[in-house]
Amino acid sequence: MIGALAALLTCQLAGEVVARALHLPVPGPVIGMVLLFLALLLRRREAPPALEGTADALLGNLGLLFVPAGVGVVLYLPLLARDWAPLSLAVLVGTLAAIALTGRLAQWLLRRVP
């Protein structure tokens, strides 16, 4: 498990360094995900079981990791009270319309290119 955690942190750290060195607008962890993915592809075998276990444990509780930032909504209660209508409509309609469009488009394209 420690080895797997070290591998994840190494990829994230490498991602942060690459993002800063090349002035990429993409955050380190996303580049780290690409790096780990490439490393797994190059192995030409299944991922090590310890890495699979640690990744599944982290991703199985992915929702928990958003909670501390989510509680930050308490900082914006006055702004939310003032602009609640445009904010909630934009979030609700924008998100659901995008889900409907992306889902339909992807399903249509997947039928053409199976």
Next chain:
Amino acid sequence: MSELGEIWVYLAREPLAALTVTLLAWLGALRLQRACGRHPLANPVLFAVLFLAAGLLAAGIDYRAYFEGAQFVHFLLGPATVALAVPLHRQWSLVRRSAGVAVLSVATGGLFAAAVGVAIAMLLNAAPEVIASLAPRSVTTPVAMGIAERIGGLPSLTAALVIGSGITGAALGPLVLDLVRVRDMRARGLAIGTAAHGIGTARALSVSAAAGAFSGLAMGLNALASALMLPLLWRLIVG
């Protein structure tokens, strides 16, 4: 009384209390989700945020003091994002055949999500910095905050809107996809990951391995597409 006061000072200063209540709130939220029969509307992130936000307001605790402790949980978002490579690799034989479809639908859907949100806020006369904070809200939190900063939004308001969008997409997205008859698990994953990033991916992973892999892929692709295109488009259109 003074002894109680000392204990309170200790608890407020050390990360132990904030960390413990965050985990307890999450366990309570999972229990509530199970009690609701795992209905998509019963989202555990929403429950846990409500419990903790209500607790902070009731006890008069500053959010920054809470975050001092809870940041250890927040920190794990980075390694967890990296770990998304594992389910993607596991499903790679399935994903690689539809990589082109994924790029095209995610880039279209991601920009559409931003455009609809911005258009609604403009029609309802929201303040310019609020509109700019809304634009990157379907992208994963750290990228969204970076984009908001570049286009003149408020990064921490964006963080709250990103999480609101994630909860909305995770809770209502599956119902919308049923309504518009999207049954292909790959397409469902792409749609949820594009509009509801990691919170949607958490939900997709718990429903289907294929949907989870495509959702994680869509989240990464939308982060790349939006980070590259949104600031440019914003400068061209809004000025």
